Amino acid sequence: MRLYIREMLDAQGAHLSFHTPGHKRAGEDITELCYSDSLLSPRGVIAAAEKDIAEILGAARSFILTDGSTCGIFSMLYALKAQGVRSLAFPESSHRSVSNACRALSLTPVPIPQTVRRGIPVQPSAGAIEAAVKSADALLLTSPDYYGFLAPMSEARQICATHAKPFIIDGAHGAHLHFTDMYAGKYADMWVDGVHKSLPALTQGAVVSAKTERWAAALREGVRTFRTTSPSYPIMASVEEAVKFPRNPAIEAAAEELKGRLGALENDDWTKIAIFFGAYADGAESALEAAGVYPEFNDKNYLMFYLSPCTEKEDLLRLEGLLQGLPRSSAEEAERGVIPIYSEE
Numbered sequence: 304m305r306l307y308i309r310e311m312l313d314a315q316g317a318h319l320s321f322h323t324p325g326h327k328r329a330g331e332d333i334t335e336l337c338y339s340d341s342l343l344s345p346r347g348v349i350a351a352a353e354k355d356i357a358e359i360l361g362a363a364r365s366f367i368l369t370d371g372s373t374c375g376i377f378s379m380l381y382a383l384k385a386q387g388v389r390s391l392a393f394p395e396s397s398h399r400s401v402s403n404a405c406r407a408l409s410l411t412p413v414p415i416p417q418t419v420r421r422g423i424p425v426q427p428s429a430g431a432i433e434a435a436v437k438s439a440d441a442l443l444l445t446s447p448d449y450y451g452f453l454a455p456m457s458e459a460r461q462i463c464a465t466h467a468k469p470f471i472i473d474g475a476h477g478a479h480l481h482f483t484d485m486y487a488g489k490y491a492d493m494w495v496d497g498v499h500k501s502l503p504a505l506t507q508g509a510v511v512s513a514k515t516e517r518w519a520a521a522l523r524e525g526v527r528t529f530r531t532t533s534p535s536y537p538i539m540a541s542v543e544e545a546v547k548f549p550r551n552p553a554i555e556a557a558a559e560e561l562k563g564r565l566g567a568l569e570n571d572d573w574t575k576i577a578i579f580f581g582a583y584a585d586g587a588e589s590a591l592e593a594a595g596v597y598p599e600f601n602d603k604n605y606l607m608f609y610l611s612p613c614t615e616k617e618d619l620l621r622l623e624g625l626l627q628g629l630p631r632s633s634a635e636e637a638e639r640g641v642i643p644i645y646s647e648e
């Protein structure tokens with residue numbers, strides 16, 4: 304499969320820069336030039352890349368973002384508002400960009416209550432989703448969540464169809480699932496993929512997609528409203544490469560085996576390994592850091608280790624060796640007495 308943006312960057316000739324950026328170094332970090340296309344009105348390599356991405360993701364239209372999933376969430380909520388939505392149901396633990404966008408766009412939030420188990424907010428049940436959908440104009444779910452649990456997307460799709468309400472998904476942590484039935488794009492009218500989080504894209508690389516032409520037109524206006532007018536070419540190229548990056552079944556299997564050997568939390572997403580350390584969480588994090596190993600986050604109960612198709616098998620083995628030597632609170636303690644803390648970032 305061709306990598307249109309990368310090929311364009313690699314084919315550049317000698318280059319004297321009298322354009323932005325101000326560092327004046329010829330190279331990949333260029334601006335819109337006669338040969339490099341424009342993210343705002345793509346007709347060349349970016350249009351070709353976005354067309355391929357939409358096809359891979361099962362979308363009518365996909366838009367490359369260089370401003371993270373946050374921009375995708377603002378753009379989707381803008382599109383909803385443009386189509387008459389005035390209130391949005393979403394789980395209490397949703398990312399702050401959801402409530403920020405509601406505030407900016409004057410959408411009324413309809414919180415979906417969540418229970419907490421072992422300190423982790425549990426994905427809302429179909430019943431809780433339906434109750435909220437009845438008193439809102441649209442639904443947003445996050446899938447998978449920070450801890451690797453999927454939302455009940457199939458049930459939510461059905462509920463939204465029954466009540467004729469749009470359904471959008473924050474897939475900031477699920478870009479790697481596009482090969483599977485666990486993928487947001489199989490269920491939602493619009494969804495965002497945080498490509499930089501679980502596929503090999505540069506930080507801030509993301510894609511927002513619409514299932515149908517109707518939503519694509521509204522989403523395009525949203526994207527044009529919120530994204531930067533100076534998109535980074537290295538990020539754009541990395542997003543195209545990451546979406547086209549092949550699945551890595553060997554590391555997927557190795558991750559699931561490792562979870563079993565480590566007694567990790569049983570979740571739905573191979574890229575997220577959650578180990579309960581309880582009172583020992585800070586000590587474990589410090590010991591790992593001293594060995595040059597950095598988890599994604601420490602919520603004071605769990606250490607979360609995030610993988611991707613680029614994770615190496617040897618690195619998993621090294622992690623296993625280090626974790627085996629560290630004290631951990633017991634599973635019973637995990638069940639009994641954890642303080643509900645989770646990341647808002």
Ligand SMILES: Cc1ncc(COP(=O)(O)O)c(C=O)c1O
Nearest residue numbers: 371372373398445473475497648
């Ligand atoms: C669930 C969720 N949604 C959205 C975002 C925003 O993504 P980004 O940082 O790419 O803008 C994050 C970031 O951590 C997130 O965890």
